[in-house]
Amino acid sequence: KGECLIIFILQCVIHRPEETPYEKFRRQHVDAKMTEKLCNTEISNRNIYKLDNSCKETNTFILSIPAKVKSICRGDGSYDENSGMTYSTATFRIIKCKLKHQGARKPSCQYEGRLLTNRIIVVKCEGKLPVHFNRDLLPSERNDGEQL
Numbered sequence: 001k002g003e004c005l006i007i008f009i010l011q012c013v014i015h016r017p018e019e020t021p022y023e024k025f026r027r028q029h030v031d032a033k034m035t036e037k038l039c040n041t042e043i044s045n046r047n048i049y050k051l052d053n054s055c056k057e058t059n060t061f062i063l064s065i066p067a068k069v070k071s072i073c074r075g076d077g078s079y080d081e082n083s084g085m086t087y088s089t090a091t092f093r094i095i096k097c098k099l100k101h102q103g104a105r106k107p108s109c110q111y112e113g114r115l116l117t118n119r120i121i122v123v124k125c126e127g128k129l130p131v132h133f134n135r136d137l138l139p140s141e142r143n144d145g146e147q148l
Contacts, residue, residue, distance in 0.1 A: 025132065026066055030066050034061040056099065072088045072125070093117050095115055098114070119137065
């Protein structure tokens with residue numbers, strides 16, 4: 001019985017049921033000190049996987065402090081009614097981690113990281129907080145009339 005209790009407690013800690021949608025967004029996508037070389041370590045340490053424990057194909061880290069990212073949903077963003085997404089008015093530096101081997105499962109997730117600069121961040125906001133990273137794009141790719 002003791003072993004089952006320990007496993008249950010570990011599952012609760014790993015699945016972070018107390019985590020709010022914003023906290024999950026922040027854990028998965030915001031880190032001012034992230035580098036291209038840290039993709040494997042940070043994705044593992046932050047437990048960033050799909051629900052079935054397979055590796056995410058891509059995970060993007062925004063190189064910023066949380067307050068600047070939150071501001072996208074608090075007046076420093078442009079809401080698109082067609083998509084329901086909010087585009088940052090400021091540009092950000094990001095690290096895009098791409099899975100090297102499709103179909104891999106944890107703990108065998110290996111990523112290649114790339115630094116991208118001058119990126120508009122597209123997020124879903126709820127309660128004036130970012131809760132989903134939709135995509136990033138260059139300012140020249142921004143089209144107010146586009147539908148995602």
